[in-house]
Amino acid sequence: MRNIIIPTSSKIGKNVVIKEGTIIGENVTIEDDVYVDYACIIKDNVHIKQGTFVGARCILGEFLVDFFDDMKNKNHPLIIGRNSIIRSETIIYGENEIGDNFQTGHRVTIREKAKIGNNVRIGTLSDIQGHCEIGNYVNMHSNVHIGHKSVIKDYVWIFPYVVLTNDPTPPSEELVGVTVESYAVIATMSVILPGVHIYEDALIGAGSIVKRDVAKEEVVVGNPAKFVCKVSEIKNKITGEKVYPWRYTFGRGMPWSEEGYDRWVESNMYLKE
């Protein structure tokens, strides 16, 4: 921690590494076992929980627009959960509380009031506009854009260059967000138009422009996106086996990765009794 200046209002835990060139603001809390790589800017009121890695040159607690009223930072706390990996050059605004096991790629931008659950992964260059809700175990790949008022439930997959929009008659003041229910999958370069509701286990094919709601377990594709089939009709081209709903065939990174989805649901039901 050569040359790192820690203001007296800030607290650094045990076994913390802070590499050269990092700047620590006022009222910062860095818990035990955190690693902060070179030249990060950690602004005021940031709380980094135990075991988290912060890549080189991240900016945490970035100024909200109210900074520009008088060029003074207001009190907008940022909390980052335990055991997270924030890759280099990510920018996260103040006024955010992010869950545990969070992961970002490089150069992710997260504006204020993005409610983010546990075990969320957000890929390189993705741009979370804030004022939105992202559940647990959500996976976004590179360069995803999430507009204001989006609601993304749990176990959703969003692939590169997908945009969730919000303005039905641009430019306007009346934003209407997209809702994506649990287990839905949105493939590469799709645009979801304002107010569209995508239901559980739906699959949006690559390059789709989605103007209408997509029902549970439906596959849509095209510009404009149209109904193709039910997800259960899609088969692995090599094995001929069913693939969807994907939760029965894929587990990496999911809470059911070891026992499978069915048993995991059973176990959880048992626990709840």
Added chain:
Amino acid sequence: MRNIIIPTSSKIGKNVVIKEGTIIGENVTIEDDVYVDYACIIKDNVHIKQGTFVGARCILGEFLVDFFDDMKNKNHPLIIGRNSIIRSETIIYGENEIGDNFQTGHRVTIREKAKIGNNVRIGTLSDIQGHCEIGNYVNMHSNVHIGHKSVIKDYVWIFPYVVLTNDPTPPSEELVGVTVESYAVIATMSVILPGVHIYEDALIGAGSIVKRDVAKEEVVVGNPAKFVCKVSEIKNKITGEKVYPWRYTFGRGMPWSEEGYDRWVESNMYLKE
């Protein structure tokens, strides 16, 4: 301004804040009331006008390609207008003059010879390739790509992931830019092909691939984009009221925000007499 080295050829105004880690080149002018956040690189011949904010780790006056001839910076001035907000990690090349009240999101890239008017906003990750013209009160959202030879007039709105192209037969040397007339709107993830002319108040729907000119007040959509209706036929789904031309129904950030478009035009006509 701890540890900031100001070369004798550079001038710093009154009430200027320069945070730690910023590097100031030769022949730099920073006017009064400017705020430069942490670790910016302000290269030679940059002029930042009064009241402007420069976010953390911006690079202003980036090298043009002639730098690589002999690894020496040539004289390519950059001027940034008054009361601008340049958000963190934006890169702006030398050989640019940008108007007042300019705003960028994060990680915007602006190459040389991008003529940019007053009151322009360019969103996060947008990539302005230079050798183009952008008028006044132009709004670009995130991740917009503006190719060489594009001409964008005043009061234009461009939404996320829109690309203005320029090469009719790629790869070639004969670039033909796109022209976008005043008050036009281009929605998310649209591509405008080389040489296309979009006329006043036109509206390009999301996900459109635009291969032909779009007439005044026309709505086009699709791949390839086709005529749908006149903008006056679009109604707000909730109120049933007309929305377009948008200048009659929307004013935020526009010079007519207080009095409305009609009265503002009247006032201005009166002034000109």
Added chain:
Amino acid sequence: MRNIIIPTSSKIGKNVVIKEGTIIGENVTIEDDVYVDYACIIKDNVHIKQGTFVGARCILGEFLVDFFDDMKNKNHPLIIGRNSIIRSETIIYGENEIGDNFQTGHRVTIREKAKIGNNVRIGTLSDIQGHCEIGNYVNMHSNVHIGHKSVIKDYVWIFPYVVLTNDPTPPSEELVGVTVESYAVIATMSVILPGVHIYEDALIGAGSIVKRDVAKEEVVVGNPAKFVCKVSEIKNKITGEKVYPWRYTFGRGMPWSEEGYDRWVESNMYLKE
């Protein structure tokens, strides 16, 4: 080289410039005539060959995912070829060997195990996911996304916002890459679906969603992309002359730039005898 600390395990050649704020890791080799601009982070085991320029705030030798096992950098060398231009804020992972005359735009990200030939150019914001092969004289414009297992041969052109995908049934573990043969051209905002094979001299029009293989010298366009014509049928709108295969009409940056493609092929055949 004011204030630059060079570990004893690292070697710096003659006539090297390293600007302020740069950090040099262990076992770094910087050959003669290299220029490293402000505030770069050059991690362990990076080798920069003669005459290369590294722009401000690049991160070279970024950590692979095995770093997070114990927060220790493993031995993953990065080699960057001679006379390269790495523009500012580019991030390149360890475990990469890149050829000579390499050029990047700004904020390019290159993950591990991207095999990159000579004379390759990768534009601003492009995201090379690694575990892929890129030949010689490949040109990628801004914001291109290359998925794992992609194979791109020589003299290929890829334009802005193109995505090469790899997962036929997302999310899954069975990735199948795209193959792009030599001289093929992929225009703006096209998506190439997993396993698709694009053959020599093929041309993919802007905004295409390519689901099937594209034969040699074929033009496809649309969503989904369909056969339009042979490339030889495309003419320059002004001159009426044939444009494709482009190698006969375009030479900038190519090894045949001076003598033309035909003579260059002849010369090379002669040399091989």
